[in-house]
Amino acid sequence: MKRLSLFLLFFCLADILKADNNKLIQYTLNNGYPPHSEGTSSFNQSDRTDNPLDGQKFKAHPFPLQDVRLLEGPFKSAMELHIQVLLAMDPDRLLFNFRVNAGLPVTAEPLGNWESPGSELRGHLTGHYLSACALMVAASGDNRFKERAAYVVSELDSCQKALGTSGYLSAFPESFFDRLETSGRVWAPYYTLHKILAGLIDVHNLCDNAQALEMAVRMGDWVTARTDKLNDDEMQKMLAVEHGGINEALANLYALTGEEKYLRTAKRLYHKRVLDPLAAGEDKLAGLHANTQFPKVIGLASLYDLTGEASFKSMSEFFWDRVVNHHSYVIGGNSDHEGFGPPDMLYSRVSPFTAETCNTYNMLKLTRRLFAWDALATQADFYERALYNHILPSQNPHSGRMAYHVPVNGGWFMPYDTPNESAWCCTGTGLENHAKYGDSIYWYDDEGIFVNLFIPSELNWRDKSIILQQETRYPEEDIIRLKLQCSEPIEMNLRVRYPSWAQRGMEIKINGESFPHNGRSGIFIGIKRTWKSGDLVEVKIPMNLRLEPMPDNPTRAAICFGPVVLAG
Numbered sequence: 001m002k003r004l005s006l007f008l009l010f011f012c013l014a015d016i017l018k019a020d021n022n023k024l025i026q027y028t029l030n031n032g033y034p035p036h037s038e039g040t041s042s043f044n045q046s047d048r049t050d051n052p053l054d055g056q057k058f059k060a061h062p063f064p065l066q067d068v069r070l071l072e073g074p075f076k077s078a079m080e081l082h083i084q085v086l087l088a089m090d091p092d093r094l095l096f097n098f099r100v101n102a103g104l105p106v107t108a109e110p111l112g113n114w115e116s117p118g119s120e121l122r123g124h125l126t127g128h129y130l131s132a133c134a135l136m137v138a139a140s141g142d143n144r145f146k147e148r149a150a151y152v153v154s155e156l157d158s159c160q161k162a163l164g165t166s167g168y169l170s171a172f173p174e175s176f177f178d179r180l181e182t183s184g185r186v187w188a189p190y191y192t193l194h195k196i197l198a199g200l201i202d203v204h205n206l207c208d209n210a211q212a213l214e215m216a217v218r219m220g221d222w223v224t225a226r227t228d229k230l231n232d233d234e235m236q237k238m239l240a241v242e243h244g245g246i247n248e249a250l251a252n253l254y255a256l257t258g259e260e261k262y263l264r265t266a267k268r269l270y271h272k273r274v275l276d277p278l279a280a281g282e283d284k285l286a287g288l289h290a291n292t293q294f295p296k297v298i299g300l301a302s303l304y305d306l307t308g309e310a311s312f313k314s315m316s317e318f319f320w321d322r323v324v325n326h327h328s329y330v331i332g333g334n335s336d337h338e339g340f341g342p343p344d345m346l347y348s349r350v351s352p353f354t355a356e357t358c359n360t361y362n363m364l365k366l367t368r369r370l371f372a373w374d375a376l377a378t379q380a381d382f383y384e385r386a387l388y389n390h391i392l393p394s395q396n397p398h399s400g401r402m403a404y405h406v407p408v409n410g411g412w413f414m415p416y417d418t419p420n421e422s423a424w425c426c427t428g429t430g431l432e433n434h435a436k437y438g439d440s441i442y443w444y445d446d447e448g449i450f451v452n453l454f455i456p457s458e459l460n461w462r463d464k465s466i467i468l469q470q471e472t473r474y475p476e477e478d479i480i481r482l483k484l485q486c487s488e489p490i491e492m493n494l495r496v497r498y499p500s501w502a503q504r505g506m507e508i509k510i511n512g513e514s515f516p517h518n519g520r521s522g523i524f525i526g527i528k529r530t531w532k533s534g535d536l537v538e539v540k541i542p543m544n545l546r547l548e549p550m551p552d553n554p555t556r557a558a559i560c561f562g563p564v565v566l567a568g
Helices: 003-007 021-031 074-088 091-102 124-140 143-162 175-182 189-207 210-228 232-239 246-257 260-268 272-279 290-307 310-326 357-374 377-394 425-433
Strands: 068-070 442-444 448-451 457-461 466-472 479-486 490-498 507-510 523-531 536-540 545-550 553-561
Touching (some): 189 210, 246 260, 357 377, 479 490
Parallel strands (some): 448 490
Antiparallel strands (some): 507 536, 545 553
């Protein structure tokens, strides 16, 4: 099948029926992207005298994005198309509002839409662009993106210094925060700061850029000083306005620097109205703006990683279960007109404005957190469903542009954004989505490797001198071939996901000989043996057409084939 016919997956509704410090950084920071070499900054993790995760155990660890390379297939094609999108963007247009706000001269034209000079959300796209460039450096090794990131960071550093000594950095004036704390009548200023702060941390971690971390620390100091002035009631009033994952960003700064003030501030950035029901095991999501909530929970997951406080873990897992199993459409996306509805009531919530792409970007980030804790195949099943059926088709396969929503009502096409004129939230997350397809294909633990996703790729496990190459045309074909190269024989458990949708069995051969197993769908099949260079594992997962009905109307169903939802 051609990519357009199989992977441009609009939902068709048929009315017929604590580890060591390296592991701490590897997982805690930015969803598993570790920093490069030590010695690039005065704030190195190696300088710390304590480890907040001593005694904390993860069941799985993600391989660094740098160690996975995509091979020919739809995901590599999408990433290569996205490279052209990122290179076509003018960094000076992204910097326009920052320079104006800092009183510095400008030469470029401003961007439009949410990045226009009058927008209260201006600046958010620049943070996403920094993250996207850093991710692309890791995913492709293309140093053009390292150079671009360094240029943007350097220019932002000039803006931050021109704004004064407080550490404030934004594309809009600090008076926005005065309005936030008094009337609340301003559009999401901390949301924008979170994007900038996250981008700086990503550039530090993935591009060896010490300047980026120094700027992030100054921003963290500003956020801490600003919020320290608020009592608890004032803090909750401020948190009623969308604030993104500013709690996660502060938690990541704590993980990098060991400065307790950032951890304290991250804990205070706790929105009681939304998060307390999760702590009580209550689903009160109906009526809430969906994308506002996800980053809050990702922040909780970050805090669990850092502190081991069980409540943060249970709240994150409860939220994930409710969204995945009670608020999501068949493609893995959720929300209609950007809002949550009653759980398991989806039939009447089908429109051209379902499945906001930002939501799934965030749900995949949260799923990575949970998989590190639990290593459940069902978590990887959701990741596959959302990646294939929402994130991949959110990219126009011709132009590389990005979609705000992926509608699940039949007979509708989705509009994509346009260069320079569109700067939606999903444009920003889209800049990152198509740069990091390799980040959850493989995981590891003390026993060996998890193969979570069936995407043509090559893993270089440097610590073990193992190269694992995956060749497949999945899901157009049902065969996956895993070839191993190792410097010497090694005993290892190679675990292959047995997808929940696979109802016709899963056959495994090792070097041409059948490998019997009594596994069932929805788990990992472990192959524990001494592996030699040249060993070949062939996995066959037969696919078939099936219907997946709406939870509140079994006569209305989606048509699926293997892991994908078919288009009408």
